[in-house]
Structure formats: structure tokens, C-alpha cells
Amino acid sequence: MTVDEFVSRSHILHRSFTESPAKVIAGDGINLILEDGSRVIDASCGPSVSCLGHSQPEITKGIVSHLQNDIAYVYSGSPYTNGATEELATMLLANKPGGLSKAIFVNSGSEATDAALKLAVQYWHEKGQPQRTHFIARKQSYHGNTIGALCVSGHESRRAYYKDFMSSNVSFVDPCYAYRMKHDHESDQSFVDRLARQFEDEIIRVGPDRIAGFVAETVSGTTLGCLTAVPGYFKAIRDICDRYEILLILDEIICGMGKTGTMHAWEQEGIRGPDIQTIGKALGAGFVPLSGVLLHEKIFDSLSTGSGGLAHGHTFQAHPLACAAAVAAQKIISQQKLVESAKSMGKKLEALLRKEIEPLPLVGDIRGRGLFWAVEFVLSKEHKTPFPIEANFCSRVVKQSLEMGLNILGNLGHTGEYQVDHIMVCPPYTVTDGELEEIVAILKTAIIRTSQPFTEST
Template identity: 45%
Template sequence: MAPSLLYPKISTPTPSIIHSEGNYLTTSDGRRIFDASGGAAVACLGHNDPRVKEAILAQLDQTAYVYSPFFTVPAAEEIASFLTESTDGKMERVFVVSSGTEAIEAALKMARQYFTELREPQWQRTRFIARKQSYHGNTLGSLGTGGHKVRRAIYEPILAQNVSHISPCYPYRDMKEGESEDDYVARLADELEAEFLRVGPDTVCAFVAETMSGTTLGCVPAVPGYFKAMKEVCDRHGALLILDEVMSGMGRTGTLHAWEQEGVVPDLQTVAKGLGAGYAPIGALLVGSRVVDALSNGTGGFIHSQTYQGHPVACATAVAVQKIIREEILLENVRVQGQYLGELLTERLAGHPHVGDIRGRGLFWALEFVKDKAIKRPFPAEEGIAQKVHRTGLEKEHCISVIPGAGVADGVNGDIVQIAPAYNISREEIELIVTRVEGVINDVFGAQ
């Protein structure tokens, strides 16, 4: 019988997983694949945790679904309280959705509504400034905000025209020879300032950025002082700062919120992947006091809703996941094992002629591949290097899953793979990951 499922490549079925346990995925043809990517940096507790399954069943016994504009449930209140308390109250309210993309859509709408709640002429603010080689989701609003050329390409005619893009914080390729980090930060802040002035400072709702970049740039930590400088520009022009932590948040970089390491507090923040660890679809928009106050003193509500927002089962799942992370002190493990992962990747692969850069923080690392290391020349897009590394990793000789990313160098060319294992990973499992990744790279490129 012909397949009915629409695969990413229609004629190429993806491997069928018949069981998952801990860090391993078992395929229908008998392979045991080590999940070093957590899916898409999602499965932060590994797979098949009985405590999370118990919480899901308990919630199903209570309430499976209510419509959030009409009703609330204890699990929704509990996860919202956990999130606001985790920021020491700096983010005052939480809007729970079903994905990171939905959280970004809500953030864009919230930013626009914030300015409609203020007196004229603030109502004319309709624009957003984001970054090149960024990714904020695949719906039309979120895709239009992101700056990834290939993902946007065929949809450009139907994307909104109210977003402009500036350079990312990408020191490996963009810092000039002899330029200090302070000078680099100043240059990027000047670029943001110039973009505000170009489009009209009083037309911009917000600057949108991933606190630590995801797959379209490859786990690039911000240069020290970068986000402080960018927020100063936003504050000077009265615009909001939206930080996208869909991939980097909820512990992935070693603190529950990635912005805790940057010395800034956003006005709006999105989270998703590590919130529910893949056991249920969930994301959230965290709303800062400045925005909450404007809504409270204005219309008194958020003009936006979705059918599955605040889903009881998803909320109960997130509560269970976050309790496990806290009780098992897993953020400390993220920091310790993440440092070891970075050290081991550097020791084993930094000398490879086609590994141009190794970067990351916490359990969020990437390898950038280059054709010519001396001049950082990327492989051309048509060679599909990242996908080749990913596919080779899934073969029975290696049995490891990593996340491929392309277009990092200029939006079209440039390849990375990400490593984003579970927060409860052990030192021995870190060593296994690096050994298998090294084997894959040597298989694809030849041993160094």
C-alpha cells in the first residue's frame, strides 16, 4: 500500500521509531540510535520518563480539555506561577500556547497591542527589526520575522513587509581582524541605531532576537555586553525587546532563562522546547511588567486566542518536567557536562581541516564545517554537507542523531550540526557522543 504520510521528501520515508527509552531511539529495522539532539533540542529529560507519564495520566483523569478564554485549570495556574517566580517576578504574566511558533506569533501581536494601548502617536508603530540568519518559526508572521533566506524564499511574496533585518552577533565570521569585542558590540549597536533611524524610530514596535541562536546560525553565544547595548538602543527609542528562547531557554544553556547570563531582562520572552521536554506540545509567552501595566490600564486584556492555549494535559506535563529538572538539580549538570562536551569536542575535532568553528554554551553546541579553513570558505549549498552528516550519523555504523543546519554563513551557504542532549546526560555518555560524532565526520570528510 502506498504511504499516506507526507514526508519531508515525499518519496523518501523517514526512519520509523518503534520505541524510545532514555537517550535511545529504536528503529523498526533494529538500530538503537543515540539521540544526541533531543529531537530538535526538545527531549531534555530523555525519553519515556515514567514520572511525566504519570502526571499526564493523572491530568487526563481530572480534565482533558477546557477552552482557556472560558476556564482555567490548576495545572495552567501552576506552570504560569512557576515561570513568573523563576524570573523573580520580572516577567509578570504567562500566555500558554502549543508551540514556539505560536509563542512568537503571540509576542508580535502583544507588542503591537502594547503600543495601541498608549496614547497617540504610539499607535503608528507597526514595524519590527530582527536579524539575518535568524529563525523564529514557520507560520507567516514568524517566518516573516526570521531572516533565513532559504526558508523564506518561495513565500516572500506573501510575507509581511514590516520587518527589516540587521547583522547577527556572529564573531566567527563577522568580527574584523584586530577588532575588540567592545568595538564589535559598538558596531552592531550602531547598526541597530541606524536601522531605527532609517525606518523611523517611532514606527518600530520591537527588536526581536534569539538570546542564543539556534539552527540557522548554530549555537552562537552573544559577545559580552551585546544584549545590554542592543537594549539601550531599544530603550532610547521606546521600543520593546523580544527575546526568543524557544530553543535556548528553559535550561538548555545552563540557566533556566538564557537572558540571565546576559545582564538584561526582556519585555517579552518566548519559550517552548525544554518547557515540556517533548512529552506534550507546549510553548509560552512571558510578559514583562511594562507591557502588563499598559494592558491593565488600557483595554484590560490580550486581543488574541487559540483553541488549544493553556491545554490542561500540556500544562500538567510541563509542571512535571520542571519539577524533575529542579529536584534533580539538572541545571548544574547542564553546566558541568556542557563544559566537558565543549572541551572534548575541541580536543578531538578542532584540528580537523573541515571543522571551522566549535561553539556553544551549556548542552547546546555546534560544529561549523568549512571547505577551506584558512579563509573560512563554506561548502556550497548544493553539496548538502549538514544533511549528509546527519544522514551518515543515522546509519548502523554510527547510530547517532544530530541536528543539521544550513545557510549559516550567508543565509544560503554554510553548514553546521548541533548537539543538544538531555539535561541528565552522564560524563560517559558525553564521551560516547563525541566518539560517534568524530566517527561520522571522519566518514563524511575522511580522517584528518
């Protein structure tokens, strides 16, 4: 491997050593502005983070105002609170969606996952069932990069170096990946029944009285590419969790906060909601690092009648400045009705993808919801033949797109049994009709150019 000269010189340990990163000097709406003056359309919002684009004067104003008129830092472990943190929690939970009534604010999605797992275990301790420490998660899932979060993530390549650290109290069941896992002539209901039986069988194998919770992404992110569950799946999962008194923990770090056309992705699944939910990314719209854990009132009730506190905390938990920035972001989303916009613009994006991208010879599946979409590539549409890992097809599409001024996101490493070559198109909630058309036009050309060596040989 040849290490890039700039990467070698830089005092930052960059995540890739082989290519010199372009320097971003500013943002303008949906665009990134580079040091050479060129513009790149950010159609992925990074890893689906910058949902309001890259320039929002009201958020800048909110941050500056907070620093001028309020406190920059308050330690959450002290006997103090602050206005910004209280306001953000009230904005999110005043109506108790699905019974969710309390929030924990931390920095990253990984921290949120760790907090959710610890919260679940503490809940069972408070309930007098300390033996409930086992979690069931799904294969080819991703919940974060800390050790705790990786333990419940079914992402093989990200777990590989750290197998010796992985917890033995986690087991995995199949994801709801209909494109590859649903049998020929199998109905959606039969597929759901099969996955539900597998989940229940795993509960019985482990022992229901040992299981703390089931962890799942409501809509899968980078591992399976904006994968939505077939109708009825989460209702079946919720029913089984209730039957065995297992906590349902839904990860909406990447897919939540309006991205799928409702504030919470689970609102479209016909369930009452989760017991614990993680949120992030779009919460602060990328202007600050911020994520959160939302918990059902029954969790709080058990803690409050038990030990009377949370056995978990971080130095920068509930950071006032971060919460103030998120308050400003959420006000914009509410006032401009951007969740509704994500739903309506998402329908336009879907129509464009199905018209322009789906007919291409190496496109196998298009899936998503709201402004959260992915394209999966295959060598053969008929047989759904995946590309070999070494072909690195989706990364080639990402690179070709970038050369044409379009930033999209590809899958992040080998994730498990199924080789999934996909790219994600997740533009900001503020995207216009014209920008959607430009995004899809560039993407189409990039896919055609990347496909040529493979289509010409067949």
C-alpha cells in the same frame, strides 16, 4: 527526483520525499528504539526538544493522573481557568525573573512568536501609539514557520515561496556572528559598537516612533548553529531599546529553559531581561506540544489599564493536559537540579569537542553554551572558506552519523548571505559522562569519513 516507495504509499505527507523513514517504536533514556530492534543515540533531542530523554515515568504518571482526576480541556476564552495552567505559570514566574510576570501558553514556537508580535502591537495601541507596528529583526534568524513568524525570520530558503506574503513592516540588521563578520584585529567591543551603530541607524531610518520591537534569538539555533553573542552585545542592544522605548523581544524557544546552563539564556548576558520572551521545546520536554510567551509586568499594566484584555487567542491555548505534563517535566528539572547539570555537563561536552573534533581539518568553529553546541565546517580553516551549497557537507555528516547509530541535527536549508554548514549536538540534561564520550567518538569518526573525499583531493 525519485519519490521513495513508502513515502508514496503513506497517507502522511512526510517532510522528505526521497528517503524511507525508519520507524521509531519506543524510547529508552537517551536512545531511540527502532522497529528492527536497533538503538540510536539521540544527541540532538530532535530539534533540541527532548531535554529529559525519551522515558520519564513521572511525566507519564502526571499525565495519567491529570486525566483521571482533573479536566482534560478548558477553553481559555471562557470564564474558567484550571489548576495545571495556573501551577505551571507560578512555577515559571513566581520570582518574576527580570520583571516577567505573566504567561501565555500555546502549542508551537511559531504560535508563540505570533502571539509575542501581536502582544507588542497591542501594547503600543494601549499606550496611545498605534503607529508603532514596525519590527526590526536579524538576518539569518529563525522564529517559526507561520506567516507571522516567517515575517520576522531572516531565513531565506524558508521565506522563498512566500515572499508575496511577507510583511513590509519588518527590516533586518546583521546577527552577532563573530566567526565570519568580525574584522581581523577588531576587538569584541569594537565589533559590538559596530553592530550597535547599525541597529541605531536602522531605528533612525525607520523612525523611532514607528518601531514596536526588536526580535532576536538570545542564542541562535538552527540557522547559525548555537551562536552565542560576543560579551556586551545584548547589553548594548538593551540600552538602545530603552533609549528609544523599543520593546526587546527575545526568542528562547530553542535555547531557553535551562539548555545553556541557566533557566533563561539572557541571564548570562548582563541585562535586566527582555520585555517579552518566547519559550518552548524544553518547556514540556517533548512529551506534549507546548510553548509560551512571558511578558514583563509593564506590558500587563498597560493592557489592564487600557482595554482590559488580550486581543489574541487560540482554541487550544493554555491546554490543561499539556500544562500538567510540563509541570511534571519542570518538577524533574528542579528536583534533580538539571539546569545546574546542563551547565557542568556542558563544560565536559565542550572539552571533548575541543579535544577530539576541533583539530579535524574541515572543522572551522565550535561554539555553544551549556548542553547546546554546534560544529561549523569549512573547506579551509585558514580562510574560513565555506562549502558550496551543492556539497551538502553537514547533511552528509548527519547521514554518516545516523548509519553509525547517532542522531544529530544539521542546518535546515540555505539561510542567507553566509553559507553555514554546521551540525548541532544538544543531548538531554540527563546525559552521562560515558554517553558524552560515545557521542563525540561516533561524531569524530563520521566527520573523518565524510571528509575523506575533500581532504584527499587537497
